[in-house]
Amino acid sequence: MQLGLIGLGKMGGNMAERLRRGGHEVVGYDRAPGKRDVDSLEALIGALSAPRVVWVMVPAGEPTRATVKELAGLLEPGDVIVDGGNSRYTDDQVHDVMCREKGIGYVDAGVSGGVWGLENGYALMVGGTKDDVAKVQPVFDALKPPSPTDEAGQAVPGAGFVHAGPVGAGHFSKMVHNGIEYALMQAYGEGYELLAAVDLIEDVPGVVKSWTQGTVIRSWLLDLLVRALDEDPALERIRGYAEDSGEGRWTVEQAIENSVPMPTIAASLFARFSSRQDDSPTMKAVAALRNQFGGHAVRGIQAEEVERPA
Amino acid sequence: MQLGLIGLGKMGGNMAERLRRGGHEVVGYDRAPGKRDVDSLEALIGALSAPRVVWVMVPAGEPTRATVKELAGLLEPGDVIVDGGNSRYTDDQVHDVMCREKGIGYVDAGVSGGVWGLENGYALMVGGTKDDVAKVQPVFDALKPPSPTDEAGQAVPGAGFVHAGPVGAGHFSKMVHNGIEYALMQAYGEGYELLAAVDLIEDVPGVVKSWTQGTVIRSWLLDLLVRALDEDPALERIRGYAEDSGEGRWTVEQAIENSVPMPTIAASLFARFSSRQDDSPTMKAVAALRNQFGGHAVRGIQAEEVERPA
Amino acid sequence: MQLGLIGLGKMGGNMAERLRRGGHEVVGYDRAPGKRDVDSLEALIGALSAPRVVWVMVPAGEPTRATVKELAGLLEPGDVIVDGGNSRYTDDQVHDVMCREKGIGYVDAGVSGGVWGLENGYALMVGGTKDDVAKVQPVFDALKPPSPTDEAGQAVPGAGFVHAGPVGAGHFSKMVHNGIEYALMQAYGEGYELLAAVDLIEDVPGVVKSWTQGTVIRSWLLDLLVRALDEDPALERIRGYAEDSGEGRWTVEQAIENSVPMPTIAASLFARFSSRQDDSPTMKAVAALRNQFGGHAVRGIQAEEVERPA
């Protein structure tokens, strides 16, 4: 089928390539002139036959909001906009109302797969009406990974694609995916740190590598940790500093809103915050309190001699 | 090679089977007469040519300690005992001293793989001297999973087996593996709960299944969660009650001993403790405090009218 | 001075009483006819000389928002509205803009003290411009607790009252106060639970009581815990179920927005969420995963015989 694709960065560009390999016609537009097929949104729309499907693949937040708004002013009833970025699901709900008023369909798609997606396929979590999703389905089918087969060689449906619910459900699912990701990474990190902390373990990378086959904790993230340790066995060339994109924060906020206890994902988020602090105001206060225990008069005496601050 | 194997339960029995398929001679002993090849430890030892390798595969704790002690009294210098159970690594260190005094080698092996191990192989994390491990290596090679191959078809060494360090290092590595496992399970659980808490997600099992292909969080545990949801889509037939074996506790204790921050694994352990409480004494105290806010005189008035307990 | 007071529930009624004891003239209004001095907001405003100060003491959220909006339509430039409820600080900022447009001043006041406030005074955390706060200061002075004296008998300023910053700063400070409160309560609860869990401690209430004098952890909350244990030594008559008002959630949300690690306050909030669940979906998932370890074929076998789920 025909698809308009806005945003031809690494992610959008690879997706265009995968779609073309799958036999689809992609008309691409980007702010930057380099790889684009058309020079404006108007030209993009003009190049597509109605009913059109236009996929937005630009950074979440203001860039996506501006693009969707502009598109909604240009498209016709029956057309469909797909937001494939990392938008917050509440943005989708605003976009959906705006599009519905004009008879335009709206679909949100959480996309996972990174640079491996071009070859391996992209996992897709999708929200929207049944009709709107159906209009995009051939594109989803081309993007998603091939279905795995079971022991009997039968294709197992459902891996790599889901229509999760109405508009917003796709990005909500991707948000939760990313929240889980935080805690998985933190869990492997904590285990790695304990291994590295004891003299008893003489081959820390070897232990991590041994876990990748036959164990309960084997995973793709564990494979990545093995790769990282292959390159830098004691992680000496990397700082323990981790940014966070919005999804982890949003996940915990949603947990709070829905009264869901979420200790490990929240702890993982907080560990990232801590990793970016030169010094911790909280621990300054704790240290100050411990100092106060000794009292002015005794500043500098041996802690052991008075009641030790605990 | 020849191996004496003590403990022919599901795990030991399957291991014996896999070893025999691999061409090894296994002499098995079990307290229960059913499947054993010999009727006593003495007979087991008599059936093996020196230097002997005897693998202990009985429950951790007292049963393992008693068996190792008895074996150490019967074996000869140059023989090797392997503890393949879930022992605490400090038990290994005691056993090692006891064995060394008699010239007997000692190797600890953390084994992962469960009922899938018979067909897929068992991941092995091993501690001991180089010489002792070498005596058991053919057995390890037969038990471990086949090496995976890289994209060029080359076998990738190191997956599924590691000689992690001196005695204790094997069980220590397995202990950390299990600690990580707690946090991974908790992380998936928290994500599942948030999905299930919102009306927006109409197909919770579908979302979980979609994650198994092409995503960052795909793993064997996630595959198991899909299986569980296939059988019971809203987990209605299962209670949120989780036992814990010792390894999670030991992992956090080791973290404390080594000053390693371990928030997600500890939180996962505490979540299991909570899951087994009919009522929480901590929360009784919190509730009692909130009641006290209102004071005796105002017991029963609308919380909203006075300062709301926060 | 003269004060209009809207909301004569337990909290507002006690505050009116304390203000009158302090020599101030209070004109009170409430939806319920019982104790009110005037029968409408219009009458309230008519009874006050300009510039007026009108204190809103009704439930946070919609009731407060509606009242402030109505007042802003009735008052004159130079008058001041005080919101003394538990509003979210972002509400204050909206109210402030609305009032400024009409030349009306706006002050937010976080009030602590509950039923003890009538006799002991109310702690006040206040936000607004210097001029607006000055107009209300005599009321604040009458409401707040008497200043404590230092060892030399000098009054110590600053305890029980603060002008924390511009509009919103008062409720923000009260919000953080309540967040801290959650973690303090949880901390005492955890300690209590550990004491109660071991046979070694024969007099749990006695231990808690001993802490109230001379220790590092003595506090007003600890005194309340002693009172609760006096009434019910094993807390048998109370369930471990704790509601939460919004402030704890808002505190964690603000922490997330400001990249502040907040592990204990978040953990305390999650403990309350857990306390209200009949069963935990997270732990259902964990339990389901542990069941899957055993595999279909071996359902029902002894866990000890296969690899124990950790």
Next chain:
Amino acid sequence: MQLGLIGLGKMGGNMAERLRRGGHEVVGYDRAPGKRDVDSLEALIGALSAPRVVWVMVPAGEPTRATVKELAGLLEPGDVIVDGGNSRYTDDQVHDVMCREKGIGYVDAGVSGGVWGLENGYALMVGGTKDDVAKVQPVFDALKPPSPTDEAGQAVPGAGFVHAGPVGAGHFSKMVHNGIEYALMQAYGEGYELLAAVDLIEDVPGVVKSWTQGTVIRSWLLDLLVRALDEDPALERIRGYAEDSGEGRWTVEQAIENSVPMPTIAASLFARFSSRQDDSPTMKAVAALRNQFGGHAVRGIQAEEVERPA
């Protein structure tokens, strides 16, 4: 009564002073010659009439264990040893067995109060038999703070002293006290950090000070935080680095042994561990994983262009 006191550091010296003010006869011994009354343990014992009470006030661990052992070899049946240090309760249980064999009584006393104890009294949590505790009671009465009085002017018993149970119960109670202390300090620290993180709060020390009167969270620790902020309003002269003595670790270990969920105390302990790390191995692993998301080929590209690591 007569008391032998071993250890005349700041804590022991102050306790001797308070006991003498209370009319008791204290014979003091210290390794250092300066302030001691006798020059050896033998001389100390010789200076006391049977039945003797000897109080050990030396650092916990090996120094206390050595002193108790030596004393047990010198004292006579009917004498009583008191360990007033910060020993682990399991040490007490070993000491108790050793003493019982010789007919010597043993009492463990957790002591709180620091440098303020001389004037204000020391809170005491005591373990031992009824008879042994009775022999020491006059000393406990002189050390403990004066009883507070209730609103009617009646002395309230139980504040500042408890006989918590058999040997070990005193130090166990003090251990839990210190565990709670960790979480209280962390809670105040987290609240402080959030206040300090937002521009909205213009007077952070003022807010903290306002909380000391009339609020739910007022406490002695909060008073100490006010003192610290008086001296250094932005805590600029202090690093966020906090040691920990053993009690916090022991508290969490006991929680684990007794299956008690303890999220806030454990989180507080982990925050201290983190505060002492130059870099976090856990977060190195997390950062390494995030780097791997981009893959070898794309190292250095804009994160936004590919799937952003979450």
